[in-house]
Amino acid sequence: MSLSKLNQIILRKNALQTFRICTSNWEIKRNFSSTDTKRAKVSQYQKPDWNRAVSEAEKIVGYPTSFLSLRWLLSDEIANVALHLRKLVGSNHPLLKTAKTLLYNGKNNMQAWGLIVLLVSKAAGHSPDLPDLEQDKAAGVLHSQRALAEVTEMIRTSHLVHKGLVNLQNEEPKEDTGDMMFGNKIALLIGDYLLGNCCAELGVLRNQELVSLMSSAVRDLAEAEFVGPRDNQNNPLPARPQPSIEYKPLNDVGLEPLLVSDALGNAQAEWTLRHVLSAGSLLGKSCQGTLKLAGHSYEVQEQGYLFGKHLALAWQACLDREPFSPGSMEPFSLVCAPVMFHLQHDPSLYVEIEKGQNDVQDVDYEKIRRSVLQGPGLDLTQKLQKEHSHAALDVLNQLPPSDARTALANIIAAIRDI
Amino acid sequence: MACLGSTRLCVRVQEKLCQLGQSPQVRRKTFSCDRFKFGFLPPSRTIPERKNLNQNVSQSTVSNTNSSISWHPCSRPEIAATARSFSTLRTYQPGSLPDYKVDPYQLLEDDLKDVYLDIRKQLRINTHQEELYEIATYYFDGQGKSLRPMVGILMGRAMNYHMYKDRSAILPSQKEVAMIAEMIHSASLIHDDVIDQSDFRRGKPSANVLWSHKKVTMAGDFILAIASMMIAKLRNDDVTLVLSQVVTDLVQGEFMQLGSKETENERFAHYLTKTYRKTASLIANTLKAVAMLAGADDDKLPELAFQYGRNVGLAFQLVDDLLDFVSSSAAMGKPTAADLKLGLATAPVLFACEKYPELNPMIMRRFQEKGDVEKAFELVHKSQGLEQTQFLARQHCQEAIRIANLLGESPYQKALIVVADLVLNRMK
Numbered sequence: 001m002s003l004s005k006l007n008q009i010i011l012r013k014n015a016l017q018t019f020r021i022c023t024s025n026w027e028i029k030r031n032f033s034s035t036d037t038k039r040a041k042v043s044q045y046q047k048p049d050w051n052r053a054v055s056e057a058e059k060i061v062g063y064p065t066s067f068l069s070l071r072w073l074l075s076d077e078i079a080n081v082a083l084h085l086r087k088l089v090g091s092n093h094p095l096l097k098t099a100k101t102l103l104y105n106g107k108n109n110m111q112a113w114g115l116i117v118l119l120v121s122k123a124a125g126h127s128p129d130l131p132d133l134e135q136d137k138a139a140g141v142l143h144s145q146r147a148l149a150e151v152t153e154m155i156r157t158s159h160l161v162h163k164g165l166v167n168l169q170n171e172e173p174k175e176d177t178g179d180m181m182f183g184n185k186i187a188l189l190i191g192d193y194l195l196g197n198c199c200a201e202l203g204v205l206r207n208q209e210l211v212s213l214m215s216s217a218v219r220d221l222a223e224a225e226f227v228g229p230r231d232n233q234n235n236p237l238p239a240r241p242q243p244s245i246e247y248k249p250l251n252d253v254g255l256e257p258l259l260v261s262d263a264l265g266n267a268q269a270e271w272t273l274r275h276v277l278s279a280g281s282l283l284g285k286s287c288q289g290t291l292k293l294a295g296h297s298y299e300v301q302e303q304g305y306l307f308g309k310h311l312a313l314a315w316q317a318c319l320d321r322e323p324f325s326p327g328s329m330e331p332f333s334l335v336c337a338p339v340m341f342h343l344q345h346d347p348s349l350y351v352e353i354e355k356g357q358n359d360v361q362d363v364d365y366e367k368i369r370r371s372v373l374q375g376p377g378l379d380l381t382q383k384l385q386k387e388h389s390h391a392a393l394d395v396l397n398q399l400p401p402s403d404a405r406t407a408l409a410n411i412i413a414a415i416r417d418i
Numbered sequence: 419m420a421c422l423g424s425t426r427l428c429v430r431v432q433e434k435l436c437q438l439g440q441s442p443q444v445r446r447k448t449f450s451c452d453r454f455k456f457g458f459l460p461p462s463r464t465i466p467e468r469k470n471l472n473q474n475v476s477q478s479t480v481s482n483t484n485s486s487i488s489w490h491p492c493s494r495p496e497i498a499a500t501a502r503s504f505s506t507l508r509t510y511q512p513g514s515l516p517d518y519k520v521d522p523y524q525l526l527e528d529d530l531k532d533v534y535l536d537i538r539k540q541l542r543i544n545t546h547q548e549e550l551y552e553i554a555t556y557y558f559d560g561q562g563k564s565l566r567p568m569v570g571i572l573m574g575r576a577m578n579y580h581m582y583k584d585r586s587a588i589l590p591s592q593k594e595v596a597m598i599a600e601m602i603h604s605a606s607l608i609h610d611d612v613i614d615q616s617d618f619r620r621g622k623p624s625a626n627v628l629w630s631h632k633k634v635t636m637a638g639d640f641i642l643a644i645a646s647m648m649i650a651k652l653r654n655d656d657v658t659l660v661l662s663q664v665v666t667d668l669v670q671g672e673f674m675q676l677g678s679k680e681t682e683n684e685r686f687a688h689y690l691t692k693t694y695r696k697t698a699s700l701i702a703n704t705l706k707a708v709a710m711l712a713g714a715d716d717d718k719l720p721e722l723a724f725q726y727g728r729n730v731g732l733a734f735q736l737v738d739d740l741l742d743f744v745s746s747s748a749a750m751g752k753p754t755a756a757d758l759k760l761g762l763a764t765a766p767v768l769f770a771c772e773k774y775p776e777l778n779p780m781i782m783r784r785f786q787e788k789g790d791v792e793k794a795f796e797l798v799h800k801s802q803g804l805e806q807t808q809f810l811a812r813q814h815c816q817e818a819i820r821i822a823n824l825l826g827e828s829p830y831q832k833a834l835i836v837v838a839d840l841v842l843n844r845m846k
Contacts, residue, residue, distance in 0.1 A: 189673060202662070
């Protein structure tokens with residue numbers, strides 16, 4: 001064996017180890033939760049807490065559904081990626097940050113998306129005439145539903161990774177452009193790899209309606225990146241507030257693309273449209289899809305869509321509020337609900353927003369934060385969040401009581417409380 | 419050719435009439451088209467018409483060759499010339515239709531002219547956002563070689579003819595697969611542009627120069643999503659599986675391109691696998707899907723179609739890699755020696771390094787040192803690398819032709835043979 005090959009193998013091993021160390025925390029938790037499946041009890045009386053809600057919910061469906069499982073770590077492509085990611089350490093390509101958030105088991109934890117799909121699957125049950133072979137008896141979900149949960153996570157991750165590309169076009173050549181280009185290349189390939197795997201996994205399920213549904217979710221995610229004005233790095237800016245536009249609730253069940261122009265300029269309509277495209281559609285269609293796999297009627301599937309959509313929107317509203325909690329200095333997005341509501345209330349602030357046309361960093365965030373804190377934006381956001389939480393709970397309450405249903409209710413409660 | 423039954427000959431002539439556009443005798447054209455659709459022609463009635471029909475063919479062929487040059491960039495003057503000379507031949511010797519020189523683009527003119535339009539329509543109904551639509555349709559301007567839809571439709575018709583004889587009309591689902599193939603191809607082109615930071619493609623600025631990289635990436639995802647929705651609409655589980663394999667292959671091929679192998683043997687195998695995944699898989703699996711949709715009972719015909727596509731695809735890429743060394747940028751519509759500049763060692767380099775081992779270290783460092791690209795370029799030209807690449811491509815084309823000859827004789831089957839020839843002898 002030649003020296004460089006040996007070297008390569010050592011490198012690859014190292015890369016895998018770094019990956020493993022990052023995930024080990026999470027692996028321990030997984031082992032713990034799978035052995036405890038039987039004894040899992042859902043706490044209903046304690047104060048809702050995000051981490052507890054999620055970890056208890058994980059026990060109900062057997063084990064967490066992360067695609068970051070061992071088979072992924074051992075696949076050739078991922079090992080290759082890990083190797084290349086090492087080259088990026090030291091550069092400040094956003095891909096590293098994305099990778100970290102994927103592994104970080106915090107509040108915005110990614111795994112929760114697949115988890116919700118599985119909980120919905122279990123809470124709704126499936127038709128009794130499905131063969132035993134296709135069921136995961138212990139967890140009460142179908143193997144196909146587990147695969148779908150995985151696809152949901154892969155699509156979301158792929159989108160986040162592609163979103164994290166750096167736009168190098170308008171930049172004059174700098175020292176780190178090479179690194180950035182390489183980072184872009186890897187990010188693009190990882191995203192494509194995940195999408196390719198989604199195609200393959202969905203194909204195996206042999207359900208063409210499901211393929212349509214999930215493909216349309218991918219389409220919506222891509223569309224989300226084109227809504228409204230953008231700066232040079234494609235960061236979103238709110239559209240100019242238009243006081244006259246009536247709020248039209250979206251009619252978004254089905255495969256049709258959403259009309260964008262109608263919503264721009266109305267805080268609630270624009271916010272809803274942006275986040276239905278970027279999040280609600282994927283979670284909604286995944287929940288709809290899992291009910292389809294279980295053989296439920298179209299009406300029930302539609303309810304599944306609404307549940308997923310409202311849950312994702314409630315979640316987003318809650319995340320939007322966070323940077324405005326007392327004493328927080330966290331950065332926020334210019335299209336978050338509090339800012340958009342405030343703009344509607346006081347359009348004169350749009351002058352400040354317009355400073356960010358080329359680069360959102362040119363906007364005086366502290367000035368906006370101060371204005372928002374004095375205006376009605378936060379209250380309106382909380383109201384918005386409540387509406388969506390309630391809408392999700394309404395759907396949930398149509399299902400028969402079960403552990404999975406309680407777990408979903410707990411997650412909604414935890415969102416409300418963050 | 420003499421052994422061809424007169425019925426078959428007439429059918430073929432009439433089919434051609436259907437294919438060729440503005441025939442001066444419109445009424446007769448529609449008449450024969452209708453009859454062709456019913457698929458049954460009593461020989462006694464058609465034989466007297468033969469001479470007349472043939473004259474029609476020759477007239478319209480002549481009038482069409484000129485227009486075909488302008489409508490398709492891939493058609494070359496020499497082909498048009500042969501078509502013209504053969505068309506005169508046809509008038510005098512109606513018995514020996516020289517259809518082995520048939521121009522596939524001309525044969526499929528009607529089928530192909532809508533492909534880009536239909537793709538744009540599909541993209542249109544799937545977004546209300548102008549900028550996304552504009553980026554997504556940037557490469558669907560009809561300026562490409564449209565090799566994939568062309569071979570797809572050709573194989574569809576050849577298969578249909580092989581299985582059902584004269585009812586060789588293309589199925590809507592087969593046409594959709596041809597569109598899907600072009601869409602997957604374009605999605606991968608758009609992503610390649612971002613990866614390689616190329617400036618030009620098909621003689622115009624590439625998408626990543628005109629729009630932000632993030633948006634271009636998203637537009638690629640969008641095209642893939644729409645293609646995937648179209649695949650699902652075919653409601654055929656096996657076809658979905660075959661076509662989703664293409665997407666996986668494309669990405670894996672892209673990953674393979676990132677790494678290089680140590681020894682020469684390994685390197686060549688690596689190169690061939692990469693070439694299959696990046697180029698041939700799309701063509702091979704498209705043709706397989708088309709054959710499956712024709713309604714084959716077993717795997718035999720889809721497998722034939724697959725192997726034909728694989729060989730044509732490999733030859734196509736080999737010739738592409740070859741042209742990167744010999745063609746001018748003007749003809750290619752993109753800069754030459756681009757592969758070397760990207761650090762990629764393609765077949766000509768790999769062959770050349772048998773004679774000039776000093777290429778080895780350059781391959782390993784991906785031609786990144788100053789002067790590497792120029793030196794490698796020169797060594798490739800000094801070696802037999804280009805001839806050897808051509809030879810390998812020819813072998814694949816011959817295999818493709820051998821496979822095409824296993825199908826029932828029809829203008830489309832003949833055109834499949836011509837395609838293999840076109841792929842080998844193309845200049846751009």
